[in-house]
Amino acid sequence: MPWLAVPYDDETTRKELSNWFEVEGIPTLVVLDKQGKTVTTEGMELVYKHGLEGYPFTQERLEELKHAEEAKRAAQTLETLLVTEDRDYVESKYGQVKVASLVDKTVGLYFSAHWCPPCRNFTPKLKSVYDELKGRGEEFEIIFLSSDRDEESFREYYGSMPWLALPFQDNRIRNLSQYFDIAGIPALVIIGRNGKTVTTDGRGLIGLYGVDAFPFTEDRLQEVQDNMKKKYSDLPKQVSSEKHEHPLVLTDQAYGGQIYICDDCSEQGIGWTYHCDVCGFDLHPECIGETKKQVESEHPSEGVVDSESKAGYVCEGDVCYRLDAKEINE
Ligand SMILES: [Zn+2]
Ligand SMILES: [Zn+2]
Known part of the structure; x- marks a missing residue:
C-alpha cells in the first residue's frame, strides 16, 4: 500500500475508530472531508461502483454521477452501448461485423458461459427461436457476451451458436453487465429497433412464450396472452387425467x-x-393431451380399463366426452 497506517501496536486507536464508525466487516473504507466530517462509511462500495470518477465521494458528486447516468440512459442507442473508442465491431464466425450494420434491428445481448449448466440448457432453446426468426426473415440478431474463464471454453461454446459475439474478455462485457445490472446468467437483454431497452428478461419470456415472444414488446406480450385466452376458451372446462386422481x-386465475x-x-x-385446488397440482393444457396419447400407445389396454381415472375422457356437466371424439365433433 502506498499510503499511511495506524501503527500496528496502537490497538486502542484501531478499536476506538472501529467502534466510532460502527465497522461491522472488512474491508471498510470511511471517507472524511477536509474538516474531518464523515463523508461516507461506504467508500469501498463507491470505489467499486465509480472508481476515480467517484472522488471526492460527497453527496453532491454522487448526485452529479447519477444525473450523468440518467442522461446516458435516456440517450441510449445500440451504438452508445456497443461502440467504444477503440472498437466499433462485434465478431462473427467469418470476421468482424460493424455495430452500425446492426442498427434498426432487434438485438439480444446474451450473457452466458459454458461452465453454467442452466446456460447450456437455455442455449439450444434460444437457438431454435433464433433459427425460426431468421428463417422468417425477421430483423433480429443475438450477440453472445461470454463469462467463460478461458478462451478455449469460449471458442468451444461459441462454436455451438449461430450468432454474433463480443471478443473473449472484451471490456464491453463487464461494462454492459454492470449497466444492465446482470445478477445471474443466463440472461438475455433485448434492445429494440430504436436502440432502447425492451426487457432484461428475454430469457424468461422465451421460456414462457418461445418464438411468439418476439419482438418482446409489451404490446406483443398482451397480444400473445389474448391469443392464449382465445385458444384456451375452446377447451373443456374440467378434465380427468391419469396424471392426477382429482x-x-x-x-387462468389459480396464480x-x-x-x-x-x-x-x-x-x-x-x-x-x-x-387441482386441493393439491396445488398443475398441467399445461398441452401436457394433458400429450401425456394421455403416450400412455395409450405404450399400454393399449390400461388407460381404458381403469374406469376410476376417466383416462382420456372429459366431463362437462353430466356428459363425459372422449377427448379425441369431442375434437372431431367440434
Ligand atoms: Zn388433487
Ligand atoms: Zn407441461
Missing part, C-alpha cells in the same frame, strides 16, 4: 395469471393451467 379445472410449474413436464407455464 378432476382438473381449466383456469393470479402468473407463473406456475407444470407437474408433468416441469417447465414453467403462465396463466392457463389445468389445476
Whole structure:
C-alpha cells in the first residue's frame, strides 16, 4: 500500500475508530472531508461502483454521477452501448461485423458461459427461436457476451451458436453487465429497433412464450396472452387425467395469471393451467393431451380399463366426452 497506517501496536486507536464508525466487516473504507466530517462509511462500495470518477465521494458528486447516468440512459442507442473508442465491431464466425450494420434491428445481448449448466440448457432453446426468426426473415440478431474463464471454453461454446459475439474478455462485457445490472446468467437483454431497452428478461419470456415472444414488446406480450385466452376458451372446462386422481379445472386465475410449474413436464407455464385446488397440482393444457396419447400407445389396454381415472375422457356437466371424439365433433 502506498499510503499511511495506524501503527500496528496502537490497538486502542484501531478499536476506538472501529467502534466510532460502527465497522461491522472488512474491508471498510470511511471517507472524511477536509474538516474531518464523515463523508461516507461506504467508500469501498463507491470505489467499486465509480472508481476515480467517484472522488471526492460527497453527496453532491454522487448526485452529479447519477444525473450523468440518467442522461446516458435516456440517450441510449445500440451504438452508445456497443461502440467504444477503440472498437466499433462485434465478431462473427467469418470476421468482424460493424455495430452500425446492426442498427434498426432487434438485438439480444446474451450473457452466458459454458461452465453454467442452466446456460447450456437455455442455449439450444434460444437457438431454435433464433433459427425460426431468421428463417422468417425477421430483423433480429443475438450477440453472445461470454463469462467463460478461458478462451478455449469460449471458442468451444461459441462454436455451438449461430450468432454474433463480443471478443473473449472484451471490456464491453463487464461494462454492459454492470449497466444492465446482470445478477445471474443466463440472461438475455433485448434492445429494440430504436436502440432502447425492451426487457432484461428475454430469457424468461422465451421460456414462457418461445418464438411468439418476439419482438418482446409489451404490446406483443398482451397480444400473445389474448391469443392464449382465445385458444384456451375452446377447451373443456374440467378434465380427468391419469396424471392426477382429482378432476382438473381449466383456469387462468389459480396464480393470479402468473407463473406456475407444470407437474408433468416441469417447465414453467403462465396463466392457463389445468389445476387441482386441493393439491396445488398443475398441467399445461398441452401436457394433458400429450401425456394421455403416450400412455395409450405404450399400454393399449390400461388407460381404458381403469374406469376410476376417466383416462382420456372429459366431463362437462353430466356428459363425459372422449377427448379425441369431442375434437372431431367440434
Ligand atoms: Zn407441461
Ligand atoms: Zn388433487
